Amino acid sequence: MELRDIVQDYLTDNEQGMRELITWFLNDVMKEELSQQAGASRYARTSTRRAHRNGQRQRTLKTRFGELSLKKPQLREIPFETKVFEKYARTEKALVNAIIESYIQGVSTRNVESIIAHLGVDQISASYVSKVGRELDTKVLEFMERPVETYYPFLFVDASYFKVRDECRYVNKALLVIVGVKTDGHREVLAAQIAEAEHELTWEGIFADLKERGLGKVDLIVSDGHMGIQSAAGRMFPGSSWQMCHVHFVRAVLRKVPRKYHKEIAEILRECLSDAGRLAEYAIQLDERGLTRAADTIHRFQHGLMNYRAFPPEFWKKIRTTNLLERVNRELKRRTRKIGAFPSDASLMRVAGSLLIDINEEWITGSRYLSLNSEMISWDTEAADFTAT
Incomplete structure (x- = not known):
């Protein structure tokens, strides 16, 4: 699908258009990551090349706009590594975790309840929410305590x-x-x-x-x-x-x-x-x-x-x-x-910290x-x- 078609879909159906726009963007990010790790763009003949392309694998990524189907490229000589899933998932995980935590503790608003129903996670256990929270807390704490x-x-x-x-x-x-x-x-x-x-x-x-x-x-x-x-x-x-x-x-x-x-x-x-x-x-x-x-x-x-x-x-x-x-x-x-x-304070810090990490990564690059x-x-x-x- 061309970018022009994606933009047109966004103008007529914001949610579907946003899914297509994010999908296009994240696929494009992975293509750029692939070129950097391969040491050369597609078909380029250069002494800097470290690896060759080896097809793609379908990967899904859950977001608040729905499930995205992404094309994760592969390299023949070395494993391809991408930050797309880790980075995007961190903030989404923090937001969803805060929403579910509110629901479990009985302090949810109508917005929270409708999101819970949409996500289909009303039966999720408190222990799982706590586990995800601890994982996010560790990442945020490492970021906030790093040397400057x-x-x-x-x-x-x-x-x-x-x-x-x-x-x-x-x-x-x-x-x-x-x-x-x-x-x-x-x-x-x-x-x-x-x-x-x-x-x-x-x-x-x-x-x-x-x-x-x-x-x-x-x-x-x-x-x-x-x-x-x-x-x-x-x-x-x-x-x-x-x-x-x-x-x-x-x-x-x-x-x-x-x-x-x-x-x-x-x-x-x-x-x-x-x-x-x-x-x-x-x-x-x-x-x-x-x-x-x-x-x-x-x-x-x-x-x-x-x-x-x-x-x-x-x-x-x-x-x-x-x-x-x-x-x-x-x-x-x-x-x-x-x-x-x-x-809770921890929930606020978890979400804000994850967002600030993402903002910081955008600034650095x-x-x-x-x-x-x-x-x-x-x-x-x-x-x-x-x-x-």
Whole structure:
């Protein structure tokens, strides 16, 4: 089937089209893996060839879109190894495991019950769910405890909230996530942890864990305006600077003014965010208009708004906000929407950790976030030393 036909099927029947699209994509991934392992493309005559193609075998892969029939290629001289089944199955297994765990514990929503019926797994044993959970926990723990590099020029820090069952009630719990940009410009998921809330000591603990795993130096830490992050980062990474996310800053100011002023003030704030003097003048104007709380918010964050300018201008757009992590959080929310509420902290960490591993693998093999290399890192950040405000 041609890609054009697959796209047409997707437009007319989303579920069937999605199955065909994923099947085409994963088959294509295996073809590329085969060429890399064979050392040559099909029919190529080259001295780098290590093996020859030897047909295909049908393999099935269960996904939330149904069962896919894939064509796993074979090599004659050496065994063909693919990451398709392992990688795709890990996240799917974590999601299904969380759904079944909710069902067994009697905390399932209507969404969960309908999925259970669709999967036909309502008779699955609690011991099997526990076994799968332990296997996933081991993989997530290995990822979260792996050694990291000693120097990450940029850290992005954020939290998203999920509903988790706590004995007889549901509570919102924070999933704290830290992403770093390496000296080669690639992104890397460094840490994730579940917490009752974003307390300063919690952030200090997760930063301390990163240092124990090898992290020694950071230049810029980008986050929202949470005081706990600022204080903890200042103590754990002296000499670093803190950058207040511009998107979160505008939202923080707008929360202090009547809605009728939102459009006007948001536009002016965005214009002022490249000029500290102009921003200070605008704070005075807001104060004179009686919008004192908005002016106070500007004063509160003013020392953390311009630190991104200590770095090369070509990086500014990508290091003055936490948009990088916002996209990660949106993906976590999207993929876990069907679960509704997690039956336990372990279940949340299992699913989130599996998704973060997948995201990290895509980043490592994908394009660089910043056009950066270790030779060009010579900027002087002394003028932007960390100041907790």
